[in-house]
Amino acid sequence: xxxxxxxxxxxxxxxxxxxxxxxxxxxxxxxxxxxxxxxxxxxxxxxxxxxxxxxxxxxxxxxxxxxxxxxxxxxxxxxxxxxxxxxxxxxxxxxxxxxxxxxxxxxxxxxxxxxxxxxxxxxxxxxxxxxxxxxxxxxxxxxxxxxxxxxxxxxxxxxxxxxxxxxxxxxxxxxxxxxxxxxxxxxxxxxxxxxxxxxxxxxxxxxxxxxxxxxxxxxxxxxxxxxxxxxxxxxxxxxxxxxxxxxxxxxxxxxxxxxxxxxxxxxxxxxxxxxxxxxxxxxxxxxxxxxxxxxxxxxxxxxxxxxxxxxxxxxxxxxxxxxxxxxxxxxxxxxxxxxxxxxxxxxxxxxxxxxxxxxxxxxxxxxxxxxxxxxxxxxxxxxxxxxxxxxxxxxxxxxxxxxxxxxxxxxxxxxxxxxxxxxxxxxxxxxxxxxxxx
Amino acid sequence: xxxxxxxxxxxxxxxxxxxxxxxxxxxxxxxxxxxxxxxxxxxxxxxxxxxxxxxxxxxxxxxxxxxxxxxxxxxxxxxxxxxxxxxxxxxxxxxxxxxxxxxxxxxxxxxxxxxxxxxxxxxxxxxxxxxxxxxxxxxxxxxxxxxxxxxxxxxxxxxxxxxxxxxxxxxxxxxxxxxxxxxxxxxxxxxxxxxxxxxxxxxxxxxxxxxxxxxxxxxxxxxxxxxxxxxxxxxxxxxxxxxxxxxxxxxxxxxxxxxxxxxxxxxxxxxxxxxxxxxxxxxxxxxxxxxxxxxxxxxxxxxxxxxxxxxxxxxxx
Numbered sequence: 001x002x003x004x005x006x007x008x009x010x011x012x013x014x015x016x017x018x019x020x021x022x023x024x025x026x027x028x029x030x031x032x033x034x035x036x037x038x039x040x041x042x043x044x045x046x047x048x049x050x051x052x053x054x055x056x057x058x059x060x061x062x063x064x065x066x067x068x069x070x071x072x073x074x075x076x077x078x079x080x081x082x083x084x085x086x087x088x089x090x091x092x093x094x095x096x097x098x099x100x101x102x103x104x105x106x107x108x109x110x111x112x113x114x115x116x117x118x119x120x121x122x123x124x125x126x127x128x129x130x131x132x133x134x135x136x137x138x139x140x141x142x143x144x145x146x147x148x149x150x151x152x153x154x155x156x157x158x159x160x161x162x163x164x165x166x167x168x169x170x171x172x173x174x175x176x177x178x179x180x181x182x183x184x185x186x187x188x189x190x191x192x193x194x195x196x197x198x199x200x201x202x203x204x205x206x207x208x209x210x211x212x213x214x215x216x217x218x219x220x221x222x223x224x225x226x227x228x229x230x231x232x233x234x235x236x237x238x239x240x241x242x243x244x245x246x247x248x249x250x251x252x253x254x255x256x257x258x259x260x261x262x263x264x265x266x267x268x269x270x271x272x273x274x275x276x277x278x279x280x281x282x283x284x285x286x287x288x289x290x291x292x293x294x295x296x297x298x299x300x301x302x303x304x305x306x307x308x309x310x311x312x313x314x315x316x317x318x319x320x321x322x323x324x325x326x327x328x329x330x331x332x333x334x335x336x337x338x339x340x341x342x343x344x345x346x347x348x349x350x351x352x353x354x355x356x357x358x359x360x361x362x363x364x365x366x367x368x369x370x371x372x373x374x375x376x377x378x379x380x381x382x383x384x385x386x387x388x389x390x391x392x393x394x395x396x397x398x399x400x401x402x403x404x405x406x407x408x409x410x411x412x413x414x415x416x417x418x419x420x421x422x423x424x425x426x427x428x429x430x431x432x433x434x435x436x437x438x
Numbered sequence: 439x440x441x442x443x444x445x446x447x448x449x450x451x452x453x454x455x456x457x458x459x460x461x462x463x464x465x466x467x468x469x470x471x472x473x474x475x476x477x478x479x480x481x482x483x484x485x486x487x488x489x490x491x492x493x494x495x496x497x498x499x500x501x502x503x504x505x506x507x508x509x510x511x512x513x514x515x516x517x518x519x520x521x522x523x524x525x526x527x528x529x530x531x532x533x534x535x536x537x538x539x540x541x542x543x544x545x546x547x548x549x550x551x552x553x554x555x556x557x558x559x560x561x562x563x564x565x566x567x568x569x570x571x572x573x574x575x576x577x578x579x580x581x582x583x584x585x586x587x588x589x590x591x592x593x594x595x596x597x598x599x600x601x602x603x604x605x606x607x608x609x610x611x612x613x614x615x616x617x618x619x620x621x622x623x624x625x626x627x628x629x630x631x632x633x634x635x636x637x638x639x640x641x642x643x644x645x646x647x648x649x650x651x652x653x654x655x656x657x658x659x660x661x662x663x664x665x666x667x668x669x670x671x672x673x674x675x676x677x678x679x680x681x682x683x684x685x686x687x688x689x690x691x692x693x694x695x696x697x698x699x700x701x702x703x704x705x706x707x708x709x710x711x712x713x714x715x716x717x718x719x720x721x722x723x724x725x726x727x728x729x730x731x732x733x734x735x736x737x738x739x740x741x742x743x744x745x746x747x748x749x750x751x752x753x754x755x
Contacts, residue, residue, distance in 0.1 A: 255619065
């Protein structure tokens with residue numbers, strides 16, 4: 001009996017100690033990472049944390065570093081590639097040791113940027129030259145810069161679509177459904193592949209936001225209104241996904257899909273369409289080369305909705321590079337970010353949108369230019385608010401769960417109607433907003 | 439053993455030359471060092487236990503009273519708010535229905551393990567081979583099992599082709615509906631853990647003295663009677679341990695459904711839900727509270743079980 005008391009007591013003491021330890025120190029707030037005046041003078045050794053494990057393994061990143069060293073001979077660049085980038089960096093950020101340059105993990109709240117990252121400059125100065133400054137601006141200062149921009153869209157196999165007799169991009173969701181039905185009846189291909197099991201491809205549907213209404217304030221609307229109100233962008237997108245699945249225009253068993261295997265299947269024309277983004281085009285073309293089919297068959301089209309006779313597509317940043325506020329070599333780190341953004345050719349290599357405002361559109365988006373697709377940049381001032389409502393409500397518009405439920409609903413593995421499902425999401429959204437506002 | 443050492447340590451009655459004072463001091467020192475010795479040996483394991491088991495638990499309990507998001511340097515103490523939220527949101531406990539599938543599966547698992555353990559405790563041909571076959575799945579990493587069975591249940595995967603060879607053409611999406619998916623996943627869990635239960639039972643059965651069987655055989659008892667009157671009572675403590683492990687295991691299923699379905703199509707368990715709260719929605723505080731509640735539920739279930747089936751001394755003779 002006595003011994004038990006001692007044990008219980010020591011656990012209680014430990015609990016107290018532990019709770020005293022949980023408050024992590026992070027007092028160094030608001031440092032700046034200035035660019036070096038003379039690049040050849042910048043010195044130091046920096047570690048770059050990256051999610052591109054593939055590029056580190058195949059030596060591409062080393063080549064970038066060598067190229068960088070030509071203009072910045074004093075800086076030694078090392079890479080730390082993390083497979084589970086989000087998960088590992090999140091834990092490392094509880095200490096001061098999270099590299100010198102890193103991609104801002106999605107989990108960090110915008111208001112905490114100044115505690116973790118050094119500022120790259122004022123918004124006024126940076127937004128003249130770069131895209132996406134909005135996404136990392138806190139109190140007029142910019143904390144990160146995405147090296148590439150992406151545009152959401154459907155990746156499709158041109159051959160399959162033309163076999164089905166479709167040559168023009170569909171302009172309404174109804175047209176799109178009709179085209180998929182034509183593919184089903186005239187070809188052997190799976191008209192649409194959900195990638196249900198791998199989950200993250202379903203989250204891409206949230207990027208429709210802005211494309212339907214062609215509204216640069218789409219994010220603000222999410223924060224202030226019901227994302228699933230009649231005619232709202234997300235409702236249009238989710239309804240289309242629901243209808244595609246309901247009409248049986250998807251793979252036979254969504255629960256065992258396989259992302260890696262889907263790439264060659266799309267290239268070979270076994271799959272006709274997937275909703276992803278411009279970033280996926282390069283991967284699909286590689287898959288086509290490996291499968292021995294023509295990479296030019298991989299096409300890219302915008303969401304089937306038009307405003308005033310024109311398609312709209314939203315540009316959005318990838319992971320944004322930032323400088324660790326605790327870094328000892330902020331100048332060198334800043335030099336790396338500037339070089340990587342402006343001169344590395346990383347965006348071109350990935351067939352992605354350049355973060356520089358005056359750069360020409362990449363090859364992949366040439367058809368967009370020809371068809372007069374309007375590229376719009378969303379205003380992200382309310383981005384942080386949308387994220388907190390999203391987390392608070394546990395709806396997860398950037399998470400796969402609710403869309404998995406939507407697909408289950410559409411294929412009859414879950415009871416209920418689409419209207420009820422979407423209005424329930426809207427209700428939870430509104431409740432979360434109300435609880436955060438108070 | 440302990441008794442004899444203590445006797446040896448007892449000071450020898452003071453001889454005339456050695457002063458009584460000195461002997462007393464020496465004995466106090468030896469007594470102290472003797473008391474200290476076991477603790478010196480225990481330092482390493484205790485330090486490991488405290489750092490890697492109790493400190494994280496204490497930390498988790500501490501987090502459960504805060505609104506921490508898992509990364510922000512700011513965290514505020516919110517009292518029992520997380521627990522109130524948890525207990526007032528009944529939908530968070532609906533996932534325990536999923537545990538029902540695993541509970542039923544664990545009954546199957548225990549029966550199967552018991553059957554094989556009994557069978558293989560008798561003199562069967564190739565018994566060591568079969569022991570290996572049965573125990574093997576338990577040695578495989580849970581994540582690997584998840585991936586293997588993903589291919590197994592795929593459309594046109596291993597299961598479908600095996601059934602095809604047997605002439606059964608099913609066009610069933612094994613992970614397609616909540617019932618089918620949960621049953622399939624519970625089946626995987628049976629496949630994985632039967633080996634563990636089997637080894638536990640086999641060990642217990644083999645510790646029963648062989649003379650008892652001989653005596654029983656002379657008395658004319660068959661295999662069933664041997665099982666009913668010798669084996670079953672003989673392994674009762676191990677059996678009740680297995681049941682406790684199964685129940686707490688069913689309540690906290692994680693790896694297999696997480697890898698195979700990620701909790702989609704109604705396969706979400708309480709632990710998956712907790713992980714999602716913590717790492718998707720950044721509600722580390724609430725998730726810690728959920729973990730504490732799960733711990734309490736498991737403890738309570740175990741306690742109730744011990745009350746209903748008390749641990750008795752087994753006396754076969």
